[in-house]
Structures are given as C-alpha cells and as structure tokens.
Amino acid sequence: MDNGENSYRRFLVGDKEGLYEIICEYREPLILYLNSIVQNIHIAEELAEDTFFELAARKPVFSGKSSFKTWLYSIGFNIAAKQFRKRANITLVPIDAQEILDEENIEKNYLKNERDRMIHKSLHKLKTEYRQVLYLSFFECLKNEETALIMKKSKRQVENLLYNAKKALRAELERSGYDYEEQ
C-alpha cells in the first residue's frame, strides 16, 4: 500500500481511477478529521470534497517529504482554515439527529473498534486543537512530526498539545464513567 501516492501520480498522468482510489481510501478519515475541526459532519464532508477537488483541479505537486496522507490532510486543514476564516461570524447550528446519525455511520465504517468510537465521541467535548491532535495521533496514527506538519505547528508544540489533550480526554472519559487506561 502506497497510501495513495501512486494513485495520485496515475491521476496526474490522466488516469481518473487514481482519483477514485484516493477518494475511496481517504474520504471517511478526512471527513472525520475535518469534523474534528469544524465539528459539523456535513461541513466536514464538503471540506473533504473541496480537498479532493483541490487535488484534482489544481494538481499540487507532491514532493514526497511526508506521507501522502499527511500531505492530503494538510490540504484539508488549509481548506478548513480558509472556511473558518470565511465563516468566522457564522455560528454553527447545533448538531441535529441526522448529523449524529451520519457521523455515527462514518465512525462505524472507519472506526471498527468500539473503544475508538467511544473516544471519538468524547473528542467533541474537547477543544478544537485537542481534538485535532488526538484524532491525528490516535486514530490516524500519525507521528508528532506529521501532526505538526498538518497543524502547521512545531513538534514541541504538538507534543505539549498532545499531552494536554490526553489529560483533557482522560478527564472527560472519567466524567462519562469510561474506565480509561492509558496505553
């Protein structure tokens, strides 16, 4: 598995199947990641689509300095940040039942483990940066360097952020009655 790098190169040559393969591989995790930012599954889906469209239309150059996943998530992060700047004055509507259902569906599809889904739900009560760093570290299994690249922070900042995020998550899990065991 090349994490979509070859697929993207085939797409750059003209093979649209490469784009399809990238979408199939990264659609759900990207939506979940973007959801950790915007806290709206539908907006996260739109942002994910915008990310893929950015990939297909602009055809940015993948230099290979990081993994394709990290590079793709950083693109999604930039798009989400841009959307946040645009929607700064817009208050997000509260999560309705449909959104919760959609989010759960995605969680089920992507997070096979019940424990992971429980933790992912607990992330919504944390700060945005905590959600991002925890999602990228725990669910995407990215290294701190990669997380730093995506979040445009230094490695030290990501380590501190990750430490604080774990503490906040622990407190939240304890509050909800979940027996959290640090692994």
Next chain:
Amino acid sequence: MTMKSNDEMFESVLARLEAFEREKRMRKRIILSSAAFAVGTASLIGIGVFTDVMKPPERPRESSSVISAATTAVTAEQRTAAGKTAEASSAENASSAGTAPESDSTKEPDTAPAKAPETRSSVTAVSSSAKHTSAATSAVTSAPASSYAPEIKTTAAAKAVTSAGTTSCAPIRTTTAAKTAPVTTSATTQTRILSTYTATLPQHTTTGTFGSRENDSGTQTTASTKTAPVTTTAKPRDEMITEALSSMILPEGKYRVSGSEWLAERETGMPLHQLFVKPSIYGDKLPSELEVFIYAFKDIDPEYAVAAICPNMNNMRFAYYVNYSHNLDEVIENYNKNLKK
C-alpha cells in the same frame, strides 16, 4: 441529508472538475481574445504613430491672400506673355505697314517695366532698324490732337523722321536754325502735360515703329510717311535731328541704363523715348548713362529734339533733361522764361 458515498463524491468531484476545466478554457479564451484585441489595438496605434512619424511635416497652408497673389502673378505673367506675343506680331505688322502696336495711352505704366507688355503707342518708337531702313518705313506720328500738348508743333518730327535712316552714327551738329526753332507751348500747358504723361513703351521692339499713337477718343491713328503732317521746319534741323537719332543707335550696352531691365536687354541701342518712359523710376535724377546721352542733345532745340524723339513728349521735360539739371522746377521756370522771350 445523507452523506455521500465514495462514488457520489467521485462523481461530484469530476463534475466540478469538468466545470472548472470549462471555465478555465473560457477564461483562457477571453484572455486570449482580450490579448489579441489589445495587441491589435496597440498595433493599430503603433502603425498610426509610425505613420505620423514617417509622414513629412505638412507645409503651412497658404493663405487666401497668398494664393490670390500667386494667381494674380500667374495671370499677370500670362498677360505679359500674351502681350509680348501680340506686341511682337503687332510690331512686325507695324514695321511693314508703318503702324505701331495697339496700346493704351491712358493707363499708368506697370511697375515692372521690363515685362510690361502694354505700350503707349502714342509715343513713337525709334527702333534699331531705323538706321538701316529707309526713311519711308519709319513711321512718323502726327502731332497729337489730344488734350495734352496741343501747342507743340510736333509735326516737325515727322519731317525729321522722313528723312532719317539714311545715315548711321552721324555726328550731331548744332545749327543755328535748330536753336531758333519756334516754341509755342505755354507754361501752363506744359505743366499739365508733364503731370499727365505716363507713357510706356514696348520692351523689345526691334523694328521701327514710328507713327502709332492714340488720340483722345482712344482710336489709334497710324501715321505713315504719306499721312505724316510734315509742314514747317527747315531741313538742316531735320537732318540734325535725324543724325542725332541715328547716333542713338549705338552698339550694345553703350547707353544702357544701370538697373533698368528693359534697357539692359537692348541689343542694338535703344529708342530714346524709352528713356523718358518712366521718370518715376529715377525720381528727379537720371541715370548717368541717360544723362550722358541727353547731354548729346543739349545743343539741339528741345522742341525739335522732343518732336523727333518722342512726339508725345513735352518740351519741358526734354528741356529738363537737356539742361542737365535735376531741379525740375528750376527747369520749368527757366524754360518758361525762355518761352516768354
């Protein structure tokens, strides 16, 4: 609102991508067309500028006055040429028939005497051929019946001319008879005549043209040897004046008047009357050559001399020349005194 599947998202991305490509092509086309339009416009402007740069500077438009002046000049030139042609033909006819070319005796002479085709035929022309031709071919104009100088007995000139032409370059002799020639013109009349005299003569007259003049009515009267009223004067005087006239016809350039085109162009001397044509050119002063020339006639009776040389010329002006004086008033006064005597 349900979440999109992978296929739906892929289709959605492809649709957006196609729209994006279409918009990109459209934008490119617009840019190209705009660029082409800009390039075309710039080229046209550049061509225009280049044309303006390469175009020679426009000459300032001639004003209407200049144009009219040029037209007038051309017309005058044409008129001059036509006049010359007519003059030449008329002169030829006159030389054979004893008539002078038709002219206007009432008009003022042109400012450019060298090119003036108009002649005052009332003034008899003395041609260079006079010395070579017989006296019969030299026309003698009868005494003017016009309003001016009626008292002048110019008929004496006819006699002089009729006998002229047989000799050339004869020395001028002064006789008593010539000095005692009667002068009957009054001073007042002379003054009037002097003021009205404005005669001009043809420039290049090569044939003898004595005898053409105009009377008051404007009709031209042609004098010939048959009709010339030769009446009174004595023969020695005639001979004397004839000799004087003959002496006028001298080799080229001898009597040329400096600065006078119409005299400088003469080949074989010049008619004496031309020397009197335009006194306004010289003012009250005569050119040195003319003065010398006139000086040769100083001993000749002015009346006869004038009558012989220029029948229309009044005595007083001739006396002015003969006396070699630049003070015209003094000449007139002296002349009037002489008349009273």
